[in-house]
Amino acid sequence: MHDGISFEQLGKRAVVLCTEPFEVTAKNIAKIMGLADYPFMKVQHPIGSCTAPELKARAEVGYRQALAILLGD
Amino acid sequence: MQLYDPTASGAERTLSRAGALAAIEGKTIGILENGKLNAPEMLREIADLFVARHGCTIHAVYSKSNASAPAPAETLAQAAAEVDFLITGLGD
Amino acid sequence: MPFDSHRIHDIPDDLLAAIDYCYEQGWTDGLPVIPPVLDRVHAMLAYEGRPPEAVIATHPATTLQLTVHAAAVNAVMAGCLPEYFPVLVAAFEAMDKPDFNFHGSTASTGGSAPLLIVSGGYADDIGMNADVNLFGPGNRANATIGRATRLILRNVFQMIPGISDKSTQGNPGKYSFCIAERARGNPWPLLCQEQDYPEGVSSVTVFAGGGFCNVENHGGNTPEQILGSVADAMANYGCITLGQSVVILAPEHMRIVAGAGWSRKDAQEFLFAHAKRSIEGMKSVGKYRDVEYDKQHGPDAHSLAQPGYIHRGLGPDDILIAMGGGDAGGHSCFIPSWSRGRGSIMQHKPIGVCIDCN
Numbered sequence: 001m002h003d004g005i006s007f008e009q010l011g012k013r014a015v016v017l018c019t020e021p022f023e024v025t026a027k028n029i030a031k032i033m034g035l036a037d038y039p040f041m042k043v044q045h046p047i048g049s050c051t052a053p054e055l056k057a058r059a060e061v062g063y064r065q066a067l068a069i070l071l072g073d
Numbered sequence: 074m075q076l077y078d079p080t081a082s083g084a085e086r087t088l089s090r091a092g093a094l095a096a097i098e099g100k101t102i103g104i105l106e107n108g109k110l111n112a113p114e115m116l117r118e119i120a121d122l123f124v125a126r127h128g129c130t131i132h133a134v135y136s137k138s139n140a141s142a143p144a145p146a147e148t149l150a151q152a153a154a155e156v157d158f159l160i161t162g163l164g165d
Numbered sequence: 166m167p168f169d170s171h172r173i174h175d176i177p178d179d180l181l182a183a184i185d186y187c188y189e190q191g192w193t194d195g196l197p198v199i200p201p202v203l204d205r206v207h208a209m210l211a212y213e214g215r216p217p218e219a220v221i222a223t224h225p226a227t228t229l230q231l232t233v234h235a236a237a238v239n240a241v242m243a244g245c246l247p248e249y250f251p252v253l254v255a256a257f258e259a260m261d262k263p264d265f266n267f268h269g270s271t272a273s274t275g276g277s278a279p280l281l282i283v284s285g286g287y288a289d290d291i292g293m294n295a296d297v298n299l300f301g302p303g304n305r306a307n308a309t310i311g312r313a314t315r316l317i318l319r320n321v322f323q324m325i326p327g328i329s330d331k332s333t334q335g336n337p338g339k340y341s342f343c344i345a346e347r348a349r350g351n352p353w354p355l356l357c358q359e360q361d362y363p364e365g366v367s368s369v370t371v372f373a374g375g376g377f378c379n380v381e382n383h384g385g386n387t388p389e390q391i392l393g394s395v396a397d398a399m400a401n402y403g404c405i406t407l408g409q410s411v412v413i414l415a416p417e418h419m420r421i422v423a424g425a426g427w428s429r430k431d432a433q434e435f436l437f438a439h440a441k442r443s444i445e446g447m448k449s450v451g452k453y454r455d456v457e458y459d460k461q462h463g464p465d466a467h468s469l470a471q472p473g474y475i476h477r478g479l480g481p482d483d484i485l486i487a488m489g490g491g492d493a494g495g496h497s498c499f500i501p502s503w504s505r506g507r508g509s510i511m512q513h514k515p516i517g518v519c520i521d522c523n
Contacts, residue, residue: 002226003105003137003144003161008091010153017116017162021331025272028328032227034086041119041162048110049451055111059118066119070094070158074183077201078172079192079238079320081229109505110454139508141269143226 001029005038015066019045039072041065094158097123101132103156105148107140116160132156171217171234173203187242191325194315194340198242209237212250221254222261224322226268231257231321236313239320243313248291249306251517252369253313256281259371259512266509270373271324275504276332279314280374280411281343282487284356285367287516288345295347297491299413300377300498311341336376346487350416352423356487359429360513367516370485372411373509375501378404383495388422391497392432396439398499399477399484402450405442407457407475408502409483409511412436415490415497433481438469440477447475457506485511 004016018026018040030038041062050058094100102120106113113134123129135152137144152159176186183200187193199205210217210233217234224230233254240253260267260279270277283293294304302308324330332339346356357368378401382394399410414422422432447453453475460479461470467480478484490496503509 003149004159005088006143006146007105007149007153007159007161009088010149011091012153012156012158013091013094014159014161017119017160024328025331029226032086032229032323034088035090038090047112047115050111050115052114055115055118058115059122062119063122066123066160067097070097072093074176074178074180074200075203076174076176076183076186077203077206077234077238078174079201079235079242079316081231081235081321081323086228108456139266139269140505141273141508142263142266143268 001026001038001040002033004040005030005033005035013070015069016040017062018042019047021045039069041069097127097129100127100129100157101155102129103132103152103159104134105144105152105159105161106134106136107162108136108138109140112140112162116162120160192242192316192320194312194319196340198316199244201238201241205241206234206237208247209240209245209250210234212247213237213254222257222267224268225263225266227323229322231317235321236317239316240309240313243316244305244309245313246291246305249310252281252283252287252291252310255369255514255516256310256314256371257317259369259514262512264510265371265373265512270503270509271318271322272329272331273503273505273508274331274333275375276335276339277373277375277503277509278336278338278342280338280372280500281311281314282346282356282370282372282411282485283343283367283516284346284370284487285362285516286365287367289348293345295345295349295489299344299489299491307343307345308341311338311343314343315339315341336374338374338377342374344413344489347416347489351488352419353429353488356485356513362515366518368513369516370511370513372409372485372500372511373503374411375404375503378499378501380497380499381495382418382497385495386421388425388427388432388435391418391421392435393439395497395499396436399436399440399501400442402442402446402452404499404501405440405447405452405475405477406502406504406506407461407477407479408506409478410436410440410485410502411500411511412484412486413489413498413500414486415494416488416492417495418497419488429486430481432486433484434469436484436486437467437476437478437481438471441471441474443474479507
């Protein structure tokens with residue numbers, strides 16, 4: 001989250017991936033950094049132990065959210 | 074009785090977002106991965122969907138050596154100079 | 166921020182109600198705190214030469230800052246006496262070094278706690294315990310310096326469980342994790358001497374400790390047997406990573422190791438050479454990664470790193486060994502690093518003096 005918000009200060013959009021249990025953590029960092037409503041991708045936990053098909057399924061969910069984040073206000 | 078407050082008092086910060094992309098077609102993507110298990114694979118899967126569906130190209134995969142420390146400023150600056158948007162992430 | 170403008174809470178003159186007030190504000194670790202009344206904070210500040218607004222540490226992700234004043238307030242709440250304060254200040258100066266990465270090590274699911282090891286005469290000066298029940302309760306300095314560390318992480322740096330502190334299980338050291346190195350009967354140079362501080366200067370070492378593993382061995386009577394059991398604990402599948410290690414040798418074990426003529430370096434090398442798992446073994450539990458193997462066996466590999474094995478750490482220097490505990494009992498301990506290997510590297514600072522100040 002920190003990296004995404006820092007990157008956007010350089011003038012380009014970033015899309016940040018987060019798993020569901022970390023949503024509250026991500027929002028907290030965004031709030032502390034002064035961008036409380038910063039949108040991010042949220043997918044099912046975990047990632048580390050996922051099989052390839054499970055990663056693809058999460059990627060599809062993340063992609064749809066990323067598209068909206070990149071094009072949205 | 075008077076007590077000192079034990080919490081930090083700092084100035085409230087306000088940051089802005091970068092402007093939205095007008096279109097996705099043909100844009101260059103950077104991936105910033107944190108070295109965690111499956112992190113590069115996961116982010117690459119998402120980027121691949123942008124490649125397949127919007128003709129994007131993946132310019133580079135940037136890695137940071139410490140998953141839980143902010144990325145070095147020079148890494149972010151390099152990425153910002155080279156790509157149209159960045160895909161990154163946290164969490165396991 | 167000027168000293169006089171620090172935020173003050175005016176509350177009724179009732180001590181028990183004040184303790185409850187601290188709970189209501191979310192300022193505690195779950196245990197009652199000493200209400201941080203002004204004169205106690207001022208007494209704490211008298212032990213620090215810098216002004217109250219001086220910054221000791223900055224959170225790398227949120228930029229929240231720890232001032233001398235805020236440290237003193239939390240030290241009072243934890244129950245510290247003023248003479249403990251220089252240890253706490255030095256500990257956060259050490260944690261502020263970038264390689265300690267105190268954001269990651271305090272936010273992570275890994276659930277580590279900063280272990281403070283105080284070495285040198287200052288530990289005795291303030292009555293710290295380096296002896297019986299080393300990690301247990303009963304000593305005010307050990308208990309409250311460690312507790313103040315946690316209160317600062319919570320109150321100043323806002324590492325709030327469930328929000329910014331995502332420890333899956335945490336560990337008991339997150340209440341307090343502070344010991345002194347035992348000087349009495351210690352055959353090896355103290356840590357503060359190994360760290361090259363001038364004679365008479367004490368130090369505090371901070372290490373993101375991922376828990377506590379007792380190493381029991383009452384039957385062994387050679388260094389190889391004693392350290393062999395320590396190495397086995399260090400290499401258990403749940404703990405082995407490229408991370409650093411802390412080993413606190415019980416005096417009974419130390420007498421066997423040093424009595425055979427082994428130096429700290431000898432012991433470190435033995436532990437590094439023996440705390441290892443085969444590639445096949447690591448694969449059998451799903452924890453093998455090429456990138457980690459390559460890091461350990463690349464061009465800079467230590468000569469004791471055996472091909473085909475993952476060792477704990479990158480070399481013998483990654484293993485801190487100190488003596489501590491009571492005279493009786495074959496109980497040493499191994500404290501693993503925060504779970505993800507080299508995300509945090511242990512640091513140290515001198516106590517109460519300014520040797521390498523900016």
